[in-house]
């Protein structure tokens with residue numbers, strides 16, 4: 028196992044949004060800080076650094092992860108998708124537009140994490156119930172919207188996609 | 195304006211802000227690095243609620259790798275003046291503790307280092323010698339003679355006391371057929387935006403000036419106050435607000451002492467400093483609404499007409515009176531009659547300091563506390579007088595044909611039809627059926643309750659209402675104060691495209707979209723063709739004292755400034771186009787990106803060509819016309835006059851109305867509230883963009899619901915802070931919120947060209963009391979307090995267990 032004395036930086040290499048990235052991290056550097064301040068991917072937001080609010084959520088090796096509760100060195104060799112990567116996914120355009128139409132965002136600070144969770148969720152659960160959507164969203168805090176627009180947007184996109192697939 | 199069927203204003207235009215936010219391209223304060231050499235700040239904060247600082251040893255911290263420097267309060271004091279407020283009690287407020295700490299979380303030392311991690315390491319290495327003192331956190335306890343005193347110079351913890359009488363309240367109470375009286379505690383809460391405070395401060399020695407980037411959102415009345423604290427002229431303090439802000443709800447007003455602290459420290463340490471607050475810092479030491487110990491008495495005649503009101507407000511301001519406090523207790527003052535006709539009102543306001551963090555702007559700003567008393571009293575009176583709670587309100591509403599209406603304490607209500615709103619609410623919620631359900635449930639021994647509440651939402655504040663904290667004589671001496679100026683600029687560049695600057699520092703309320711809708715209508719363009727710059731800069735854009743994002747001022751006042759400026763640009767475009775088209779200016783219309791002859795749409799020229807003429811060929815302009823197309827409007831609503839000698843003031847420009855109804859069942863075994871139905875009807879005047887309006891209502895409801903159900907910034911009796919994370923301070927999640935049935939209707943406001951009213955606070959004001967009313971109804975109780983947590987409701991529902 029690699030041992031890193033305090034204060035010493037090591038190079039962390041990973042794939043972010045399909046591209047090879049590398050930067051320096053200490054053993055204690057949070058993945059959220061590494062993504063933002065080392066790789067300059069500022070789309071990932073930090074709302075609590077306690078693992079509670081979900082703002083910092085990214086996809087890490089196919090799973091959702093709170094980047095504030097993950098160390099940068101844990102991401103060595105990993106594949107990460109942040110909101111910048113989701114933005115390049117044309118398939119998510121209907122979700123983004125539905126968010127906009129339904130008022131699912133206001134300040135948008137919580138939005139990157141919620142898009143990560145929502146897109147991941149819809150991929151696994153293309154035809155969810157409202158209760159399932161609310162349950163998924165309950166891992167995120169939004170102080171602006173009251174969540175209703177998000178629920179509507181996600182259900183609408185799910186319905187349209189499933190109907191499209193059934194035709 | 196805004197009435198044309200083809201206008202952009204009024205339409206559900208998707209927000210122009212969204213694309214950047216949905217793709218990770220929006221830049222917030224912590225994403226900015228506006229200049230090289232920035233060092234990162236960690237603040238050492240007091241673990242004690244009350245203690246004397248005997249000494250600070252920062253030698254070890256200063257010697258640590260990567261550390262640029264440490265600054266203590268004693269060192270900063272020579273470079274700072276205290277931050278002033280409208281309360282004259284002798285007590286000094288500095289942004290950092292000098293010789294005493296007065297709340298857990300108060301800054302004690304500032305460390306700057308290469309990165310935040312190193313700064314935090316160094317902060318931990320600082321040794322502070324504290325002499326702990328007894329603390330007091332309860333507002334009533336703080337008034338006791340033996341209570342620990344926070345500010346010895348002030349001679350006690352009561353730092354502000356004023357009494358007011360409007361009409362003849364004595365007589366009203368003497369003649370009353372029924373008087374209801376309530377006393378209660380209102381808990382401390384905070385809107386906790388998802389983005390915390392953040393700032394970058396940069397001092398330059400020559401010419402001497404400070405530039406501060408931050409997510410501060412005004413009111414910019416605090417800018418001159420900050421400059422005074424730094425001992426400089428206003429033009430030496432340039433404040434730049436990041437274009438995007440991750441929510442505020444008023445809370446980011448409390449950032450300003452930190453801006454002063456960082457600015458002064460940047461000067462001492464000789465480098466630009468960046469500080470981003472963490473969540474623990476935010477919860478313990480940013481800002482919050484006030485907890486209060488209030489009382490209300492309400493006098494009624496036998497028919498349920500409200501004839502007199504007495505308010506006794508005791509506000510726990512926390513450790514310091516931080517401007518614009520004591521505004522929170524004066525925000526509703528001029529409209530203390532709520533939505534009712536009552537003319538006889540007595541008000542006593544007391545502010546008390548305790549060892550809690552200082553209070554400040556927070557969504558609803560004094561409204562939730564105010565309505566908790568008034569609307570509990572209305573429900574209680576209905577029960578006592580055996581009048582239906584809807585009927586007793588209906589009997590007391592201002593008459594729909596009586597607007598504008600001047601309230602007894604000076605508020606000038608612009609427009610409304612409250613009865614209509616209530617009827618809509620009762621219909622949507624199917625009130626008769628709910629009452630039948632309640633009867634049936636009660637017959638089965640179940641605890642079913644219905645709550646109602648109604649109120650007005652004052653918007654677009656008069657900057658002078660806070661001077662009610664002073665006597666008329668003191669005001670006279672201080673010189674006149676009034677108004678609430680809004681600034682907006684519209685520019686058309688040589689290529690004919692448009693840029694708008696606002697002074698409203700939005701934090702998610704869609705100001706850019708609505709501004710673009712307004713300008714698009716005025717200039718015959720599409721909203722997405724307009725660039726709206728919301729990154730306010732006091733060094734380069736127009737601003738005034740009232741600038742900022744608070745008191746719902748955007749839809750009340752700012753829209754008028756945008757329209758005025760855009761209207762002048764449109765007028766000039768028409769005048770220039772008229773020359774080019776050889777017609778009268780009145781015959782020119784702006785539509786589809788062209789200036790064309792009205793009625794002859796095929797005859798026209800592209801706006802770009804008209805704009806170009808004003809920039810490229812000023813000599814060819816009509817005689818006396820100034821070149822270019824740049825306009826700034828500074829607009830002050832005439833209604834916002836100075837307070838008069840009888841302490842009456844037109845405190846706000848527009849008065850929206852809302853009423854809420856909730857039906858719920860209390861589960862006796864668990865204390866859980868099962869919400870059957872929650873409906874809310876709003877009059878926000880003309881709706882400028884329904885997506886934005888509905889979003890504000892739902893968001894305000896979520897804040898109100900959280901406040902009613904579980905949010906509390908908790909302290910123990912010794913002043914230790916207990917709510918340091920989102921695991922302790924519980925905000926509602928998607929699973930907690932019941933469905934909200936929302937409807938609106940419009941009574942146009944005469945106060946701006948669109949008829950719109952400010953909105954966004956309303957639901958946060960009424961949701962707490964309407965839920966309390968329903969629980970009181972379900973449990974047949976007079977006294978109910980917040981939050982309606984499981985254990986509290988369970989104890990109320992199971993009185994025979996004596997709380998065990």
Ligand code: FES
Pocket residue numbers: 072073074075076077078079080081082083084093094095096
């Ligand atoms: S920032 Fe990671 S969960 Fe809140």
Ligand code: FES
Pocket residue numbers: 131132133134135136137138168169170171172388440441702
């Ligand atoms: S949109 Fe502001 S926190 Fe969710």
